[in-house]
Amino acid sequence: MAQVVIVTGGAGGIGSAICRALAQVKRRVVIADCNEEGAAELAGNISKEGGDALALKVDVGDKASVNEMTGKVFKRYGQIDVLINGAGVRTIVPVLDMPEEQWDWVIRINLKGVFLCSQAVAAHMVARKEGRIINIASGRGVAGQPKCSHYAASKAGVIAFTKSLALELASNNILVNAIAPGRADTAMARAGATEERWKEIQAIPPLMGGLTRKDEITGLIRYLLSDSTRYITGQLFLLRTP
Helix, strand or coil: CCEEEEEEEECCCCHHHHCCCCCHHHCEEEECCCCCHHHHHHHHHHCCCEEEEEEEEEEEHHHHHHHHHHHHHHHHHHHCEEEEEEECCCCCCHHHHHHHHHHHHHHHHHHHHHHHHHHHHHHHHHHHCEEEEECCCCHHHHCCCCCCCHHHHHHHHHHHHHHHHHHHHHHCCCCEEEEEECCCCCHHHCCCCCCHHHHHHHHHHHCCCCCCCHHHHHHHHHHHHHHCCCCCCCCEECCCCC
């Protein structure tokens, strides 16, 4: 059977690109997202293109919701080969003005969500002694970001969690890695940026912190799911200079 891949945040900008790219190489893709309509629309489009996609609604910050989603996937396919933790949120606000609720929301989705989804899926992987988990971190988790301290902190947490989980699961033949893209052309990245500022961003040379192309992210993911990377675990792949 083709690999079964869960992509959280699968209906989003980077997530949808990942789902399409994996469906094109014959993976069975589960589009797990709080945006039920967006996930269903993407699943329909992938199916029309000859791919295999299942849309499921999930709140990654809620354990019961995560367990329900994971149970549905296992019931339908009988296995879960890959988890890609891509769900993420961000607001732009200085620390001194940040409401506690905003801090909690970003940490809940970006960090707690990775923990809950990894915990639920890893239980199935351990039973099979096989699996791969890829967490979408961010260069901001390495370098920090003004007015996005909660986002940067959550992504730094994802990086540390990735390295720790990789050590815990290595004996079960489960590989855990993280990808830290730079700024990609998504609705989240464009939020708060004027049209003039966005043009400036697009003009920055890639190695100086310019835009990360979505195909660079999806290409790396396909590489990490290949047989060529059976011994790579606990690594952070930083796609842009912070």
